[in-house]
Amino acid sequence: MSTTEDTEHNTNSLAVFHHVTLFTPYRYVFGVSRNITFLRRVSKHTLTDVSPRMESCPEQTPLFTFGVIADIQYADIDDGFNFTRTRRRYYRSSLQLLKNAIDCWRESTVKPEFILQLGDIIDGFNKNHDTSHRALDTVLTELSSGPAEVHHVWGNHEFYNFSRSELLRSRLNSTLHSEKSVNAAPADGEVYAYSFSPVPGFTFVILDGYDVSLLGREESSDRYRDSLSLIREHNDNDDLNCPVFKGLEERYTMFNGGFSKVQLDWLDSVLSSCDEKQDRVTVVCHLPVHPDSTTPICLAWNYDELLAVLRSHRCVVCFMAGHDHEGGYHKDEDTGTHHLTLEGVIETPPDSNAFATVSVYEDRMELRGYGRVRDRVFLFPWRPQEQHDECNDRFTD
Numbered sequence: 001m002s003t004t005e006d007t008e009h010n011t012n013s014l015a016v017f018h019h020v021t022l023f024t025p026y027r028y029v030f031g032v033s034r035n036i037t038f039l040r041r042v043s044k045h046t047l048t049d050v051s052p053r054m055e056s057c058p059e060q061t062p063l064f065t066f067g068v069i070a071d072i073q074y075a076d077i078d079d080g081f082n083f084t085r086t087r088r089r090y091y092r093s094s095l096q097l098l099k100n101a102i103d104c105w106r107e108s109t110v111k112p113e114f115i116l117q118l119g120d121i122i123d124g125f126n127k128n129h130d131t132s133h134r135a136l137d138t139v140l141t142e143l144s145s146g147p148a149e150v151h152h153v154w155g156n157h158e159f160y161n162f163s164r165s166e167l168l169r170s171r172l173n174s175t176l177h178s179e180k181s182v183n184a185a186p187a188d189g190e191v192y193a194y195s196f197s198p199v200p201g202f203t204f205v206i207l208d209g210y211d212v213s214l215l216g217r218e219e220s221s222d223r224y225r226d227s228l229s230l231i232r233e234h235n236d237n238d239d240l241n242c243p244v245f246k247g248l249e250e251r252y253t254m255f256n257g258g259f260s261k262v263q264l265d266w267l268d269s270v271l272s273s274c275d276e277k278q279d280r281v282t283v284v285c286h287l288p289v290h291p292d293s294t295t296p297i298c299l300a301w302n303y304d305e306l307l308a309v310l311r312s313h314r315c316v317v318c319f320m321a322g323h324d325h326e327g328g329y330h331k332d333e334d335t336g337t338h339h340l341t342l343e344g345v346i347e348t349p350p351d352s353n354a355f356a357t358v359s360v361y362e363d364r365m366e367l368r369g370y371g372r373v374r375d376r377v378f379l380f381p382w383r384p385q386e387q388h389d390e391c392n393d394r395f396t397d
């Protein structure tokens, strides 16, 4: 990046700016406005100090905010490790980290409209200890003390603890408990997918990444049989939790799954209607679907089919997932859609945190990360009919 004043570059972005501190008496403000990126020199003394990680339009009031947290995997057991013993898992202290998140959301000036819980709320070890219900109660009691309703996503650990029919009847089925009106996917395959609109102009879609899977499907069912033949085409190990180490083929393990045609068609129709309404859509799932937002071992089986649906609708601004505890991010170069994989609570040391608050504006979402989750700005992909907001105007020469 050049450091001359008002250097211009073309971009497709709408409005964001960053402060770049160099070893000079000046601070450089890097701005993007009306598709032009520029760099402006400002005296360090004329700027009020801002967080080094969250810098755009701090005085603007968001339209709404929401909280997000992933892979809590609570169990009342001692610390352990992931399968390859490369990362520590803090089963017991994950509850305290959840409490930290709830406290933060409760005390925030702008109360979140809702919380997204991205799946794996309790760990599969609870099943071995016969503590699944107790652990779930503990975590849900904590969540219910928060300031907003929770939208639950299902991950592989939900199926280690409960059957699909139990889950459908449980408090983890947010379609039964949401105060907001939800549009549920067709129930013929017992798919857990729905959309809701917390604020006019914005839609959130919760997807079922284990719709096609060996987890949560009766061995006698067609869905199980089809899932087994699919995974067997790609994975010849006796233990289907063990991947074949061939690039993206690694995703064909038993702890992953995918999306049925019924679910893909339903998503396509929801997104078509959002295109018409010019809604901004955030799609949410336990499993990541962009290969550059995660490691291959965590990708959804038919991530490519899901990506094709997302890419065919201009309304999609963001995709959020958990599952990969190390987290990840990628902006789809074809569409500008942001693919976020949130760092998991379970692999976060007790003296840190792993959650985020997202503030939504007309032209962007700002994710404020806590602990090992970093701040990010998700500009909405450019649309010709956009009106420029105050934030843009302040950066127009």
Ligand SMILES: Nc1ncnc2c1ncn2[C@@H]1O[C@H](COP(=O)(O)OP(=O)(O)O)[C@@H](O)[C@H]1O
Pocket: 082, 083, 120, 156, 157, 239, 241, 242, 243, 255, 323
């Ligand atoms: N490379 C592997 N080989 C064999 N089994 C594995 C492998 N990785 C994970 N597993 C098993 O798959 C299951 C899910 O793995 P886990 O790491 O608990 O998932 P998550 O990342 O969702 O917490 C566990 O039973 C684990 O032992």
